Amino acid sequence: MSSAITVERLDGGAIAVLTIDRPRRGNALDSQTLAALHRTLDSINGDPAVRAVVVTGNGTVFCAGADIKAAAEDFTDTDATPHASLQARAAAPVVVTMAAQELMASAFEKIHRLRQPVIAAVNGAAVGGGFALALACDIRYASANASFGAVFIRYGVSACDMGTSYHLPRLVGASRAAELMLTGRVFDAAEAAAIGLVLEVVDGEGLVERAIDKAREIAGHPPFAVWMTKETMWQNVDAPSLRHALDVENRTQVMCTCTGDLADAFAAFRADDGPS
Incomplete structure (x- = not known):
């Protein structure tokens, strides 16, 4: 079928x-x-x-x-x-x-x-x-x-x-x-x-x-960053307080920095910003 x-x-x-x-x-x-x-x-x-x-x-x-x-x-x-x-x-x-x-x-x-x-x-x-x-x-x-x-x-x-x-x-x-x-x-x-x-x-x-x-x-964006952005945004729609939302955001940001995507992005930015 x-x-x-x-x-x-x-x-x-x-x-x-x-x-x-x-x-x-x-x-x-x-x-x-x-x-x-x-x-x-x-x-x-x-x-x-x-x-x-x-x-x-x-x-x-x-x-x-x-x-x-x-x-x-x-x-x-x-x-x-x-x-x-x-x-x-x-x-x-x-x-x-x-x-x-x-x-x-x-x-x-x-x-x-x-x-x-x-x-x-x-x-x-x-x-x-x-x-x-x-x-x-x-x-x-x-x-x-x-x-x-x-x-x-x-x-x-x-x-x-x-x-x-x-x-x-x-x-x-x-x-x-x-x-x-x-x-x-x-x-x-x-x-x-x-x-x-x-x-x-x-x-x-x-x-x-x-x-x-x-x-x-x-x-076009790194997949883990997209996943965490979607998940965190919808979780924080229901956040009971700003402090709760900030805590979730802070943990998410720290996790994302450990994937290597951030270092690669900064390296690419420096390369693009350098002399041609």
């Missing part, structure tokens, strides 16, 4: 372009797609050659979230979750549903925790779980026809889903996040850019290339 997650390696493997390839289903995430996503993310995280990741969807939709035509018990894969055997035996629907929820949520957590920066190229609708997927990425670009929304509240389910209630207030502020989540309204790319949710709206066919260009810019 061919995977619904495709990966294209660029620049000798430094850039990984990850595409959700289920356009006829709005790139919705069923169990097989989520299992493939888990395996792909684990492979990327363990590959030192990969320096940055771009995530997008095939066709005119970024991701429609969970595949609503799949039953909760279908979200089972022994390679993706350690709870699969429990899931298969469980008689209580809540156990099966919880396992299905965890399978998707933990994939988005992996994106957030990935050592490489992840750039979303939102090529169309990103609603429900698709919205949460975009939020889990570090940087977002959008096409002019992209749309976003935490829509579950419309159907009697909490809009706090798959990390949305964690990421959205940190990205756009608590009051604006509350309005978006409590109304469940779908908003366009222009508004997403205006509130700082996306970095830029890209017209025409250049969306993925724009994201790749940013990935190349990031990949």
Whole structure:
């Protein structure tokens, strides 16, 4: 069976372009797609050659979230979750549903925790779980026809889903996040850019290339420095105090000086600054 997650390696493997390839289903995430996503993310995280990741969807939709035509018990894969055997035996629907929820949520957590920066190229609708997927990425670009929304509240389910209630207030502020989540309204790319949710709206066919260009810019820096910058920044978003943030920064900076990258950079700077 061919995977619904495709990966294209660029620049000798430094850039990984990850595409959700289920356009006829709005790139919705069923169990097989989520299992493939888990395996792909684990492979990327363990590959030192990969320096940055771009995530997008095939066709005119970024991701429609969970595949609503799949039953909760279908979200089972022994390679993706350690709870699969429990899931298969469980008689209580809540156990099966919880396992299905965890399978998707933990994939988005992996994106957030990935050592490489992840750039979303939102090529169309990103609603429900698709919205949460975009939020889990570090940087977002959008096409002019992209749309976003935490829509579950419309159907009697909490809009706090798959990390949305964690990421959205940190990205756009608590009051604006509350309005978006409590109304469940779908908003366009222009508004997403205006509130700082996306970095830029890209017209025409250049969306993925724009994201790749940013990935190349990031990949030009020493990988450990990039990893530590991503990890420390997101940790300090939750820092309880300035002192805590400074302590984490200080330890990170000292670790980075021990890699040899700093000495090499200073040597190159001195060589460039010398007489020609």
